[in-house]
Amino acid sequence: MNIGEIAKRAGVSRSTVSYALSGKRSVSEETRRKIQQVIDELGYRPNASARALANGRTSTIGLVFPPAGAHYTGMQLDFIGSVVEAAAAYDYDVLLSPSGVDSDRSFQRLLAERRVDGAILMEIRLRDDRVDHLVAENFPAVCIGRTAHPDSDWWVGLDHTALVEACVHHLADLGHHRVAFVNRPEHLLRSGYESAHRGLDGFTKAAAERGLTARTYSCGDDAPSGQACLERILHDDPATTALVTLNEAALGGLYRGLAVAGRHVPRDFSVTGVVASRWAETVTPQLTAADVPAEQMGRLAVELLVERLGHPDTAPRHHLLAPPISLRASTGPAHPRTGSDS
Amino acid sequence: MNIGEIAKRAGVSRSTVSYALSGKRSVSEETRRKIQQVIDELGYRPNASARALANGRTSTIGLVFPPAGAHYTGMQLDFIGSVVEAAAAYDYDVLLSPSGVDSDRSFQRLLAERRVDGAILMEIRLRDDRVDHLVAENFPAVCIGRTAHPDSDWWVGLDHTALVEACVHHLADLGHHRVAFVNRPEHLLRSGYESAHRGLDGFTKAAAERGLTARTYSCGDDAPSGQACLERILHDDPATTALVTLNEAALGGLYRGLAVAGRHVPRDFSVTGVVASRWAETVTPQLTAADVPAEQMGRLAVELLVERLGHPDTAPRHHLLAPPISLRASTGPAHPRTGSDS
């Protein structure tokens, strides 16, 4: 059931079938109908590998996936979903590439073996080998996140600095003086993980500006770590009345820690941070947070990539997003704890 | 940088390079070294499309993704991650196919255009066109979930009936008499969604066996729907003291509804169900639940598929998993509400 078979049954040459399908040269109405009829009868679809070999385009984009074995967060899932959906709208398939332990191997696979026309990278680091590599080869790629030298790349990113600053200002406006920052795990910070660094910067800066007493913590990406982290916070400074977090996966644990410590949210303690709205709404009380527009970011990344694929030598473009804080139910005015603890 | 270039620089023919690489015929140690040296110098990797065209294998498996635009649950994310990881171990890439609105188009794309060697399907329905289609074509596929005629398919599934039964027995053992079942959304039930149906069956059967007063509800896949559903439950029968749920995404809303209604978990109300452990641990109190072994299921699915690809005409194989209930903190003995409500 290849193009030769169709040609034979339609009584024309292979090239005529190809042109009838692609429309790159005119074909008489009559033969076009005949060919279409044969194709419909046999349910023919052109072989993707052969097509890719011949015209050099695979109609596939690679999505470089967070390290395998890690704790995926809801945000990442939303990215993946929206990327797949947006790509389908442009007739692209999405190939997942685990950037796991031997990330090089699967990465090489994508690029050097020409499995994809372009790539979207998640989980960017400030200094990122993968990005350097792609830029050096001028390979069409778009990052979800920014490196330290963002002008030479294509990316769509979140202004974590501004978002965390906004969270701190929100808390300061409510009268909080002693606040904590719950960051992603230590090893991500050390490896230069973008959002962790920029978020931390924003926190430190805004806390200084507002004259707050601030402490920062790293916390594992899971609920038990969140609970432990909260215990540490209250142990280090029992007078803490609010926290800001980037750590979506630890959120449930932070809440549990507060409940265990007898701190009511938002009466005794305010919580805010940067979390996708869909997940901010699953906790009780619902989280006042900067809404990560994961769906939009995935879509924008695909749009940028498609544009770049269409116009290979355009100057880099980017989108820096700074979604507003959605006021929900997890923050309130500070009530300094008086007397002994409950 | 193709095989011809390598051949030229190594002073041999293209076929010799090919054999040196594949090892399908012997090549003298000397020429093999020479070829390898040239390859290392130039960083050559064979073109995937050409290879796929020539030998008929793409080294890619398709993962048929839940409908686009739906609310993804954490479980699904875990599946995807584990499938990608397991596939990488067998040197397969994973191509995502959204089975969205015009699922046929992208589905056809995968199969008819030969983009993948095999496929893994998620979100199975009891009567599933996609599965029928694949079985009819004898296309190598493995389902995560069972259809109504499971003997002719390859699948790895969860015994939702048994799991929900176990949940009901657990509640009955604790002395609960009036229990509710929170299912997936109505439209999924209507479309024959497997876990929703089997779970419901298990609930109904076990509740009858134990002589419980039981009500069943459909609930949207998000927190607000969960909260609304819980209100409905307490409105319909304020004496309800426990619920079983399959609806992971609504769980946060159910908890919130209980908090709003002043029912303490687990003192006044027990909650249990079927939820991946990683997510069961993020809520407070942690959910006593049958742990969905998403990671294991993804891995098993890949293993079955690889096996099927290796031995095309083996009889169908499957794995039916029935993980145990993990006792956490969300269930307790029934204390019939006495007097007026709080």
Add this chain to the structure above:
DNA sequence: CTCCTTCGTCGAACCGGTTCGAAAGCGAGC
């Protein structure tokens, strides 16, 4: 009636691999 376009179609080459049959080189056996 010829000359020049335009339209529709065909054959051949090409994309970059794999694979098969055959041939060349070489030592062993008779």
Add this chain to the structure above:
DNA sequence: GCTCGCTTTCGAACCGGTTCGACGAAGGAG
């Protein structure tokens, strides 16, 4: 010395598309 068999290498065909140059027929202009 000749044949046989083994190892190593080569050339050609093939996978299933796309694309380019050319060619015949039809139509219009002169």
